[in-house]
Amino acid sequence: MTQITQRSPGLGDGETSQTLFARSAMSRIHFQDHFRTLYSQPPSRHHNAQLEDPSKGISTASDFEQQPFSKTPETLTDKAVDDRVFKIDQPLDQLITEASGIDPKLFNPAWLKPGIEFEPPLPEIKQRRIIDAAGDGSLAEVFEDGALTISLDTNAYRHLNRISVDRFGRRSSQQLSQVDIAITATDMETGEVVNLETDVVDPLNGTVLVNLKDKLEALSSWSLRDQYAIQVETSLGSGSNKQVFESFEEPITLIRPLQWGSEHVGDETGNDLIYRNVGPAIGSGRIYRGRGGTDFLHLENINSGDVVSFNGRAGIDQASAADLGRQAFYGGTVFDSLTLSNGDELYLQGIERLRFRDTTIDLSPNLDSTSWRQWQTHVMDVPGAWRFNTGSKDVVLVSLDSGFRDDGSGSAAINADIGHVEYLTDVNSYSSEHGHWSMSLMAARHDGNGVAGIAPNSTLWSFNAKTASQNGIGFEAALEQTRDRREGQQRVVFQGGVQGDWPWTSNDLNTREELEAEFAASRPWGFFAIAAGNGGSTTFVEDDYLTTVSGVAEAATSYDHITSVGALESGTREPIDGLINATDVKLADYSNRGSNLTLVAPTDSWALNVDGTLRWMNGTSAANPNLAGVAALVWSENTNIDGGELREILISSAMDLGTGGFDTTFGHGLVNAESAIRRAHALDANPELALFWGNDTFLA
Structure with a gap:
């Protein structure tokens, strides 16, 4: 199996770029109350003098985690970090500062260390193990007919050995390289259970890819979105001899992308394709294929500043727009991926121009004036x-x-x-x-x-x-x-x-x-x-x-x-x-x-x-x-x-x-x-x- 996740700069040991905050099924966290508590305590008489003025930055002294600041920040926002806008290339501390509205100069990385008690407690920080294989930045939102990447804990299997004794009584040990894996999906609206995969895998590879093509439908009541609980179990043996090594479950949101008609598909001539914000109930995913010719994607009532990410980079600008960045895998090919602040995800092929309300971005490389x-x-x-x-x-x-x-x-x-x-x-x-x-x-x-x-x-x-x-x-x-x-x-x-x-x-x-x-x-x-x-x-x-x-x-x-x-x-x-x-x-x-x-x-x-x-x-x-x-x-x-x-x-x-x-x-x-x-x-x-x-x- 191919490992497709990468470590992000700034994450600690054991953390990957898949790290996210999860407490509820939608993985939402609000930081306002937690950080207001940290900032509202009176200052200690023993902390370093250079910390009296928060604008001078923070110390990395070992006891700094016990030292509060003297006043509450003037502005705290009540934002949520969720899978739709989670930036997998951002360090964990940057995600927290963005979500809380805290001045980055005042953020203490020691707050992320385990064992530090806050009142109320900080939310659970965990590594998401079931993600969209597309790599477009939305970890738990998956296009219909897409694929999932499931991460296995390789340490759970390193002790597995097959012991054999030859006819002379000599014992030998060989590490087992295969376990059974069963992956199912439960429709969280209807309760229907779908078998996604039953196979034998090598857990030491670390990841398993799951093909969703023709297996799940993104249709729920009046919506082109549906939620599924994905269950994973690895084991050896059967019946009373069955030994389970891992069993876990995480939710995903399946989306049926809009991708048909003259607004989404062009031909060999130049075409004007259209994006309209029709709301998440109808569908927050789009696929645009310009095909031949010089094609425009017109983003109605959308400014370039409304772009959260383009090909894995924050925002969009003309200087880097033609760069490939991180392409999104879907349907056996790769697409440019554009995420908007309203949560919509757009996959693009054959599009030369993005026309926003405030500017036009050219995706063609500047190679030859002729x-x-x-x-x-x-x-x-x-x-x-x-x-x-x-x-x-x-x-x-x-x-x-x-x-x-x-x-x-x-x-x-x-x-x-x-x-x-x-x-x-x-x-x-x-x-x-x-x-x-x-x-x-x-x-x-x-x-x-x-x-x-x-x-x-x-x-x-x-x-x-x-x-x-x-x-x-x-x-x-x-x-x-x-x-x-x-x-x-x-x-x-x-x-x-x-x-x-x-x-x-x-x-x-x-x-x-x-x-x-x-x-x-x-x-x-x-x-x-x-x-x-x-x-x-x-x-x-x-x-x-x-x-x-x-x-x-x-x-x-x-x-x-x-x-x-x-x-x-x-x-x-x-x-x-x-x-x-x-x-x-x-x-x-x-x-x-x-x-x-x-x-x-x-x-x-x-x-x-x-x-x-x-x-x-x-x-x-x-x-x-x-x-x-x-x-x-x-x-x-x-x-x-x-x-x-x-x-x-x-x-x-x-x-x-x-x-x-x-x-x-x-x-x-x-x-x-x-x-x-x-x-x-x-x-x-x-x-x-x-x-x-x-x-x-x-x-x-």
Whole structure:
């Protein structure tokens, strides 16, 4: 089991960031009376003179815990610390000072020591053992279909040993590593008992994750909230031989989040999503998924100062808004989490702007001033993925294309924006810049010039993979050289801007069997984005382009790490907050399609010429490097997955277009970089929790 709690600075031994105050079922504590007692006693004649003036701070002298202050503080608030606003990254003393309204300078940490008697007694301080696994800061409020983390007391099991005696009478001892655990939930309104889990676990792992998917409903009388008492029992044996080690119970509040309709879910264009405070009875949880395009979340009648926390940090500000912070796990992926002062929790994906009543907060990272004009990155939600990474040296982008043309001296002509490329073959013999354009889409540097490449920090290799008559080495040789060059655990994303059957044999440079052998060998570390073909154009005519993809792209049906990529066109484009977005999309008329089309990606993209000028690159030749760049971002986030798993993530997180589900026009839909990278992040950060949801069911 994965330990997902962390120690907070300022907590004492045995305390964790889960520490909270609990006396009633709702874990509420009021400090006013307790601290008024402490402050209203007359001063002692024996305390240190420096303490006569409370503004000078407090001493840590060992006897200070017996010394009261001379007057009651001018202001004491009657606040409650409860699970809805509990900040798990705050030290215990800070929580107390906030709840009581006491001046932090006057707070004595010795008051927290055990054995000190106050009248009336201070409330119980305990560690909460059953918490929301999302990690969003609300320990005991859980979204329906979420998960719980249960902490076990490892000291209760360290003495467990199995004693055995061999045939010579020699005794040996082996520590037991497994106990039975039974977890149930009782609806506190109806009394219904639900079995959540009966299993065998290793208690020395410290925590147990419990999947609530399809087990509990957040419905009570006139509300989308329901309270459950969670009971945990660990034991060995059965019947009269049963030995119980731990038995405890804690309440949780289950919430059904609102997440449907035009106010909560967007599409591939820019959308305006809406938050309204409808009160806790209807539901204090929201899930917003902007999907593609530049999306706003409008928070009606909410000021930025009403934000209690954003991604684990107190409040929200523009300077740190794009930072990932602590992401919330839910539905097999991760979300930005925003908590409001009214107790509402908002989960966000694909949202670029938060519009409050007093200001607008931009969540997009400030990476490249040229990206505003790139509709293709906006429709794929690439700016949201750039919050996670911009590529990695551990992921190599390989261009299987025309390579580079001659610069006039026999060397390759390369623009500085892709100057980090390693060129591995001769220049092409027909002065083509096709490969150059593709590489600029994938990996041009973010330097404020030209275009913003999708994965500029990934390693970039280039081959002239054309035929011998074009100074090329063929597909099979390029794959073989890549296999020999990659080091250690490097992952490789190939973009193939090719059409037709020639790559199978590369005009007798290789056999189809040899190429297929390279495809098979590359699955653990390779992924291919291959152009579906422009069979409906006047240049590359294929009579069957409406029913099948072209040539080597057909291998997508035989190899799960190969993707055939169709070309998606935008209709009218318009600026949204200064960023060029599509207002509608359609499959390009010329693009191949059919039952073997995997995904679609944007065409008609700005690309770089050798001299640094811009050109409009179209065809599936533009779509496949756009998808390859996204694949490099996703793999850079989690290199523990293989090529087939990467494709599955891209498919399951894609935006569905056309008829519901797979269709022969759009395949599985439009690739979405942010949704895919969030799934990869979740699988890397906590695979056990993420895998409670499969790739085919997680929230994209």
